Amino acid sequence: MECISVFDMLKIGIGPSSSHTLGPWRAAERWISELKEQNVFLSVDRIKVTLYGSLSLTGKGHATDLAVVLGLTGLDPETFPVESIDTTIEHVKTNYILHFNSEKQIAFNLDSDIVFDHSFLPFHANGMTFTAYIDGEAYSSTFYSIGGGFVVKEALINSKENIAIQKAFPFPIQKASELLKYCKEEHKNISEIVIQNELSLRSSEEISHELSRIWNTMLECMYIGCHSEGILPGGLKVRRRAFDMHQNLKDELVYTKKEEWLETIRRTKVPFRKIFKWVSTFALAVNEVNASLGRVVTAPTNGSAGVIPAVLMYYMVIEEHQANFNHIKQFLLVAGEIGSIFKKGATISAAMGGCQAEIGVSSAMAAGALCELLGGTPEQVLIAAEIAMEHHLGLTCDPVGGLVQVPCIERNSMGAIKAITAAELALETNPQHAKVPLDDVVDTMWETAQNMNTVYKETSTGGLAVRVNLSDC
DSSP states (O other): OOBOOHHHHSEEEESSOIIIIIHHHHHHHHHHHHHHHTTOGGGOOEEEEEEEHHHHHSTTTTTHHHHHHHHHTTOOTTTSOGGGHHHHHHHHHHHOEEEETTTEEEEOOTTTSEEEEOSOOSSOSSEEEEEEEETTEEEEEEEEEOSTTOEESSOSSSSOOOOSBOSOOSSOOSSHHHHHHHHHHHTOOHHHHHHHHHHTTSOHHHHHHHHHHHHHHHHHHHHHHHTOOSBOSSSSOOBOOHHHHHHHHHTTOOOSSHHHHHHHHHTSOOOHHHHHHHHHHHHHHHHHHHHTTOEEEESSOSTTTTHHHHHHHHIIIIIOTTOOHHHHHHHHHHHHHHHHHHHHHSOOOHHHHOGGGTHHHHHHHHHHHHHHHTTOOHHHHHHHHHHHHHTTTTOOBOOGGGOSOTTHHHHHHHHHHHHHHHHHHHHTOOGGGOOOOHHHHHHHHHHHHHHSOGGGBSSSSSTHHHHSOGGGO
């Protein structure tokens, strides 16, 4: 059975897209590893990369070409300073030289050696082929970026291939019904089942360290977004709103450094009308950072990265001022497990399933996690996830200008608010009276994805993407 870790669902990377930026970046790294395994890396004298389908149609707006170059340069998206991206790319552009894996210099023309091919490969909408030339002979390898930073080589049947850790969890889970069965048999909540699975892969200290790193990245991202003003890059001239909203909300907040920011907010009494304004501010902040090639946590994707941190902040700022790292850990464990159920049973790729696969899944993850923190039973946690996804079914992906900005940024705010509402509704629901199992919603989401018109799957060839006049921007 496919075993997906929480750390597969929550990855640290650079925006604006997990499938169009982080995935190609990681694919480039994997291709370099292949060349080294075949002992031909040092003999490569030229490179060509062909981007297909959605990667081609929206690749410029998603900085796919830049991500490929950064990956080929051997830089790590988790640690590479984002402020150095422009200078690194400019060096390649102006000198026509690529520092291949930071080991050898080869000629490279960013405009001609990365080819945008609008045709779709049979397996997945996000295909890419890397070709190395050695003494005139071509060596090619094709990868697919299937959402959330996951990268695979070959097609099986659809986006539900076995690409995760091939180890046996003590509690193997493919469906929500199986997760619930374990909770009942073991008399545990969902996070307790998940931590047992994670402990089969790494130590308790490693789990806490990695979850702390993920949370600190989310917190840093929210802080940066709330304290950055101006216009987002890309040509749409979208003004950052999180800064202005934060300025209007913070009133008398006094802090001198970012480490004091969260605690200062938590000590402030928030009037009812401002609660969801704070939630929206946190969500917008993350995705404005994402849109500007900042570092975020895929949760489960970059385009939906703002939902989970915004809902977790809601819990810490509004619901439980005494919340500590154990609450954060519990939240992220539950969220990751719910996301993995959607990954296994459907897709988290907007190029395959529309925005329901991104914002819908992230909202379900956040709703279920919040529900457990608020005292919900395992049954109610799954009901919360079901409610959140049920009201995102059919949501299309039609990014204006191929950028993860309009309508993507606002959708994170909506997804976060829906998650909070779903959690509250679930807490007031008797599981015996619930009508729709989460597994039915997962199956329905996948059917909806398969039936959705291709133009609404991250191609910028339908919906708002063709209605908005870019010349007016």
